[in-house]
Amino acid sequence: MYLERLALILETVGQKEEATVAEICHHTELPKPSAYRLVQELVGAGLLEPVARGRFALGSRLKRIVRSDHSDAALIEVVSPTLRQAAAAHGAAFFLSRQRGRAVEIIHVETPDTGVSFLHPGLGKRPLHACSCSKAVAAFSPDLLASKTLAGQLRAYTEFTLTRVEDLKAELDVIRQRGYAECLEEIERGMCSVAAPLSDTGPGATMSIGATGSTRVFTPDVRARLGTALSSMAQELSHHLSGAVGNGAPAMAAAPEAGA
Incomplete structure (x- = not known):
């Protein structure tokens, strides 16, 4: 379940190119506290990165992995x-x-x-x-x-x-x-x-x-x-x-x- 939630967030951000936590919650139906916590974990791991106030994109580490x-x-x-x-x-x-x-x-x-x-x-x-x-x-x-x-x-x-x-x-x-x-x-x-x-x-x-x-x-x-x-x-x-x-x-x- 934990990995599935992470995958859902990455898929959503990847498809939209950029997304806010609110948009992630809308598309994944995750509770906002859970989505926010998971987004912060993904940012800490380099799999997501902030690109503007409150907006996130796929991180450079993830891009390197898939290249x-x-x-x-x-x-x-x-x-x-x-x-x-x-x-x-x-x-x-x-x-x-x-x-x-x-x-x-x-x-x-x-x-x-x-x-x-x-x-x-x-x-x-x-x-x-x-x-x-x-x-x-x-x-x-x-x-x-x-x-x-x-x-x-x-x-x-x-x-x-x-x-x-x-x-x-x-x-x-x-x-x-x-x-x-x-x-x-x-x-x-x-x-x-x-x-x-x-x-x-x-x-x-x-x-x-x-x-x-x-x-x-x-x-x-x-x-x-x-x-x-x-x-x-x-x-x-x-x-x-x-x-x-x-x-x-x-x-x-x-x-x-x-x-x-």
Whole structure:
């Protein structure tokens, strides 16, 4: 009964595009107190979202769930050729990440044949405050951090990790302005990375691509050029994923040699 009521509310809002609690009650015959409580639960879960005073629409989380063309397998199929080309060209590891629930995970990595570059610690979740892939997503997905009480939860992995909420918020502002994020020895000494979201809105804001290498190779100039190049690559990939370009994988935007 509980799940059926939730489904009725989602169906009603989805069919009307937007609905008030009163409209939901009219179409579902739910009592107003029950409808209001269930709507608030759905908003808290990201399945509904307020779009105007008293009006609700389907939430971004639900939209991501039903976008089958954005499954891991579909994403990797489109993105991996571009990352593979970049890894071979620059002798560095390139990765694809996406938001998974309230975390960000690296779901695919392409490494060069030289074997001199690696991604540590491999696939899986990354701290929201200490990795470029996570910060690139968090900067453009405010709901990712909005539900979390950050104070006291920003673990220090190295002496360079941001552990103050004010510092993290300031860095996210910088990321939004320049379009890409950096991680400078924040999770492991001697290692750094650069990442850009696939877009600053929509499903692409929950995904990022990036590159990682040693601080010796990824100098400030190299990171800046890679950040710009990754932003261009991300834009092309975003257009491709949304069907705005042809069926082939997009060409990789020109980027500097990692050791330049």
